[in-house]
Amino acid sequence: MPRRTYNIAMVCDFFFPQPGGVESHIYQLASKLIDRGHKVIVITHAYEDRKGIRYLTNGIKVFHVPFAIIYRSATFPTVFSFFPLFRNIIIRERIEIVHGHASFSSLCQEAILHARTMGLRTVYTDHSLFGFADAASILNNKLLKFTLSDVDHVICVSHTCKENTVLRAALDPLMVSVIPNAVVSENFKPLPRPEPNSSIFNQHPLPAHPLGPNDTLTIVVISRLFYNKGTDLLTAAIPRILENHPNTRFIIAGSGPKAIDLEQMIEQNVLQDKVEMLGPVRHENVRDVMVRGHIYLHPSLTEAFGTVIVEAASCGLYVVCTAVGGIPEVLPSHMTVFAQPEENDLVAATGRAIAALRANKVRTEKFHEQVKAMYSWTNVAKRTERVYRGISGDLTNNEFYGYDVGNEGHWSATRGRNFALIDRLKRYYGCGVWAGKLFCLCVVIDYLIFVFLEWFWPRDQIDFARDWPRKRPPESDDEE
Amino acid sequence: MRLTTTPYLRIRRPSPTTAEFTVSTLPPLTPSLRMLLLSITLLRTVLSLQLVLILYTLWASRSSPPSSSSPLSLLLAHLHHALTSPSPPARLASYLLAHIPGYALAPACAGALYALARARVHDAESLLVLRGLGVQTSGGRFIPTGKIRDVLVNEAFRGFEVRTYLVVVVDGEDDVVVVFPRLLPGARIVERVWRGVRECLYEEGKRGWEGEGGGRGIEGGWRC
Numbered sequence: 001m002p003r004r005t006y007n008i009a010m011v012c013d014f015f016f017p018q019p020g021g022v023e024s025h026i027y028q029l030a031s032k033l034i035d036r037g038h039k040v041i042v043i044t045h046a047y048e049d050r051k052g053i054r055y056l057t058n059g060i061k062v063f064h065v066p067f068a069i070i071y072r073s074a075t076f077p078t079v080f081s082f083f084p085l086f087r088n089i090i091i092r093e094r095i096e097i098v099h100g101h102a103s104f105s106s107l108c109q110e111a112i113l114h115a116r117t118m119g120l121r122t123v124y125t126d127h128s129l130f131g132f133a134d135a136a137s138i139l140n141n142k143l144l145k146f147t148l149s150d151v152d153h154v155i156c157v158s159h160t161c162k163e164n165t166v167l168r169a170a171l172d173p174l175m176v177s178v179i180p181n182a183v184v185s186e187n188f189k190p191l192p193r194p195e196p197n198s199s200i201f202n203q204h205p206l207p208a209h210p211l212g213p214n215d216t217l218t219i220v221v222i223s224r225l226f227y228n229k230g231t232d233l234l235t236a237a238i239p240r241i242l243e244n245h246p247n248t249r250f251i252i253a254g255s256g257p258k259a260i261d262l263e264q265m266i267e268q269n270v271l272q273d274k275v276e277m278l279g280p281v282r283h284e285n286v287r288d289v290m291v292r293g294h295i296y297l298h299p300s301l302t303e304a305f306g307t308v309i310v311e312a313a314s315c316g317l318y319v320v321c322t323a324v325g326g327i328p329e330v331l332p333s334h335m336t337v338f339a340q341p342e343e344n345d346l347v348a349a350t351g352r353a354i355a356a357l358r359a360n361k362v363r364t365e366k367f368h369e370q371v372k373a374m375y376s377w378t379n380v381a382k383r384t385e386r387v388y389r390g391i392s393g394d395l396t397n398n399e400f401y402g403y404d405v406g407n408e409g410h411w412s413a414t415r416g417r418n419f420a421l422i423d424r425l426k427r428y429y430g431c432g433v434w435a436g437k438l439f440c441l442c443v444v445i446d447y448l449i450f451v452f453l454e455w456f457w458p459r460d461q462i463d464f465a466r467d468w469p470r471k472r473p474p475e476s477d478d479e480e
Numbered sequence: 481m482r483l484t485t486t487p488y489l490r491i492r493r494p495s496p497t498t499a500e501f502t503v504s505t506l507p508p509l510t511p512s513l514r515m516l517l518l519s520i521t522l523l524r525t526v527l528s529l530q531l532v533l534i535l536y537t538l539w540a541s542r543s544s545p546p547s548s549s550s551p552l553s554l555l556l557a558h559l560h561h562a563l564t565s566p567s568p569p570a571r572l573a574s575y576l577l578a579h580i581p582g583y584a585l586a587p588a589c590a591g592a593l594y595a596l597a598r599a600r601v602h603d604a605e606s607l608l609v610l611r612g613l614g615v616q617t618s619g620g621r622f623i624p625t626g627k628i629r630d631v632l633v634n635e636a637f638r639g640f641e642v643r644t645y646l647v648v649v650v651d652g653e654d655d656v657v658v659v660f661p662r663l664l665p666g667a668r669i670v671e672r673v674w675r676g677v678r679e680c681l682y683e684e685g686k687r688g689w690e691g692e693g694g695g696r697g698i699e700g701g702w703r704c
Contacts, residue, residue: 053635053642066637084640092642463644463667465635 003473005037006388009095011112013105015044015062019283021307022102022127025181031058032381037473041093043086045107059468063089065107079442082107083114083449084457090118092465097388099123100147104140109147113443116150117450119419121391123384124148125155126165129304129325141168142432146439149427152391155179155384157305158326164304174401179383180330181307183314185372187284190316190365191291211294217354218249220293220317222286222308223300225256230299230322235261236343237299239269241350248354253278253289290315294364295353301341303327309336314371316364320353322346335367421447483507483516483601487665489672497611499680501673503665504604517601524596530569531593537573538582538589605660607673609680615648617659625681627651633674638664646670646677 010030014022030040035058046052046064054062065085089095098115100108100122112122124147148154148169154176156162162176211217219241223229235258242248252262252275259277266275281289286308290296296312298321306327309319313335321327323338337356339349356362390400421443428439484505492500507513540560576585608616614624615631629649635642644667647656659673 052637063642085637085642088641457641462641465642465644465667 003037004389004392004394005039005470005473006097006392007039007041007093007095008033008097008099008388009041009043009090009093009111010099010101011043011105011108012101013045013107014102015042016056017047017050021181024283025125025127026101027056027060028182028184028377029381029384030060032377033385034058034060035378035471036381036385037471038385039093039467039470041089041095043089043107043111055468061093061468079110080446080449082110083446084453086111086114087118087450087453088457088462090115090120091459091462094464095120096392097121097123099125101125102127104128109143112147112151113446114450116419116424117443117446121388122151123153123155123387123391124151125157126161127157127304129161129164129302142435145169145431146428146435146442149431149439150424150443151175153177153387155387157181158329160326160329161304177383177387179380179387180375181305181310182375182377182380183307183310183371184377185314185368185375188287188290188311188314188368188371190314190368211358211360213358214247216247216249217245217295217357218251218293219295219297219320219350220251220253220290220312221297221299222253222281222289222312223298224254225258225262227258228300228302229256229258230301230341231256231258231261233299233301233322233341233343233346234297235265237346237350238262238265238275239271240343240347242269242271242274244347244351245354248274250275251278251289251293252276253281253286255280286311287315290317293317294357295320295350297350298322298327299341299346300324300327306330310371310375313367314375316367318353318357318362318364320346320350332370334362335370483513487660487663487669489665489669491672491676497680499609499676500606501609501676502604502606503660503663503669503673504602505663506602506604520601528593528596530572531589531596533569534573534576535586535589535593537570537577538586541577542582603663605663607659607677609677611680611683615677615681617657619661621657623648623650623657628681631674631677631681633670644670646674 008030010026012022012026014020015026016023026042030042033040041061041063043063043065046066050064051066052064054064056062065082090098098111098120100112102108102125108124112124115122144165145168148165148171152175154165154169154171156165156176156178157180159178162173162178165171166173166176221234223231225231234252238250242250262275262277266272266277278289290312294317296309296317296319298306298309298312298319300306300322301324303325306321306325309321309327309330313319313331319331319336321336321338322341324341328338337349337353339345357364386395386400389395424443425440428443429436431439485507487503487505490502490504492502494500605618607618610616612625614622614626614628616622627650629651631646631648633644634647635644637643643664645664646659648659649656660670
């Protein structure tokens with residue numbers, strides 16, 4: 001029986017031309033889903049020179065929705081005003097599943113609300129971790145709770161992220177899947193291996209970066225220089241590491257408010273010849289910076305997944321990183337040295353990594369093939385597709401959620417997300433004393449707008465858009 | 481009975497190398513519809529005349545009555561007398577004049593007159609394609625074949641909607657020329673016109689648009 005294919009709309013505020021991790025995640029996932037025979041459109045807001053409807057490689061149709069044309073002020077909150085256009089796009093493109101990305105994206109939250117009102121299945125992917133204590137996180141958590149009260153399924157990029165999201169939005173853990181990010185390993189290849197007879201010492205097997213006893217060892221750091229990326233930790237650790245290991249150099253790429261601290265540290269300790277600051281690096285040049293080093297240092301204080309350490313390992317670098325957030329899940333232990341997020345431990349861990357590399361104990365030349373086998377977007381797309389099949393009812397509940405999910409009554413109350421307005425209102429009402437009532441009001445207004453739109457712009461007067469020619473879905477790989 | 485329909489397409493092909501695509505909102509002319517349209521035209525004429533009369537009265541009340549005895553001014557005097565004699569339209573005009581100040585009345589009348597002259601019950605837009613010569617839109621724009629880089633179907637946001645429309649890309653111009661800009665017919669009509677235009681303009685047979693890059697490439701539009 002041929003697999004069913006879906007029409008999917010990815011909704012996010014963040015998309016190309018703006019660079020970033022979420023942006024490339026959406027692009028890669030969409031591209032691979034199209035390879036599997038699905039139809040994918042991306043809905044985002046208009047950027048300065050990017051308005052209207054465009055096509056990207058592989059037939060990804062991108063809607064840059066121009067809010068500035070509807071309202072003169074670009075930052076106007078558009079909770080309900082997005083609905084008419086959204087409905088038009090959804091009907092034109094015959095969308096069945098709305099997939100929102102990133103919790104800071106208000107467009108995504110609105111889209112999920114509208115999609116549920118229109119009776120579509122929704123998936124939400126969370127890309128980041130949040131705290132619980134400060135005012136901003138409390139507000140953000142309330143908003144997230146609003147969105148996730150009525151979503152069909154949630155995807156997180158790591159198990160830590162799943163735990164965080166389940167706690168923040170008080171979800172049933174069975175509703176949350178973990179699908180990690182991936183890297184395009186072709187873009188992160190290590191330097192070509194030198195000829196075996198070109199080195200002075202005949203070693204067998206040859207290490208990836210043959211380090212002579214007096215060769216300089218280079219440590220690379222690529223991150224935005226912000227507090228949460230651990231730049232303060234880095235600033236404190238660099239002088240001590242260089243003191244302990246004189247034959248070591250640092251290359252730091254990235255920009256941010258903490259860059260000034262790093263520069264001060266370099267000046268104070270007179271390390272200009274040992275620490276090189278590259279400033280911001282474009283994503284396509286990251287690999288060229290990485291392959292200049294032997295160790296990748298990642299001092300982040302919080303991280304949902306940490307794609308960059310996968311990229312570093314794929315380039316054949318030994319990774320030193322803090323054991324925070326989702327990082328410990330990302331790479332196998334033989335590729336990494338973990339440190340507690342504090343200065344002493346970071347210095348000690350870096351010391352261990354330098355010693356291991358100097359002793360040629362780490363087989364970094366094999367990292368690329370191993371990472372390639374672990375992380376591929378094709379695999380991510382396959383797993384995401386399984387989520388789509390689960391929420392669309394093409395997999396049975398037992399198959400999708402597991403066989404030990406308890407009785408049916410409990411099931412339909414929490415996970416069987418039906419579209420009846422009263423059931424949706426019940427779910428929203430439980431969000432809080434005041435928030436619950438406010439959310440219910442929003443949902444009712446949204447529903448009334450929907451009824452009005454159905455009358456004012458009847459469904460049958462909206463043309464269907466032509467589809468990009470679909471690819472034939474691959475036959476062989478069913479459930480693994 | 482409805483005065484307009486959704487836009488529909490009429491294709492005329494007077495010769496094998498010529499085609500005219502007309503998109504119109506005029507429903508089929510039944511006798512009752514003809515009567516209705518006629519009465520609407522009559523009503524518009526009467527309204528327009530009334531507005532002209534108001535404007536004339538306004539003008540006459542401002543300027544001094546004609547005193548010289550040239551034939552033109554004599555005629556004007558006769559006309560003035562005829563128009564200001566107590567008939568219902570003249571009474572309405574002088575009533576309005578007495579109650580509304582002239583500076584408000586004059587622009588309002590002029591505006592209403594303009595709207596009456598411009599407003600139309602139906603709209604029709606056409607595209608004339610002449611092989612070897614070019615295309616002409618109903619806006620009066622003629623684009624010679626040599627300057628047409630491509631004819632394609634595109635989509636864009638318009639208000640709260642996404643609309644499909646047909647454009648002609650003209651060589652050396654930044655803006656494309658939108659065909660049927662007022663009516664913006666639906667995707668089905670646009671597609672038929674697009675096929676027809678390409679067939680007529682480039683002699684592409686049924687096979688040209690079906691994929692193997694016959695004739696010219698389609699950039700940005702879709703390829704079926």
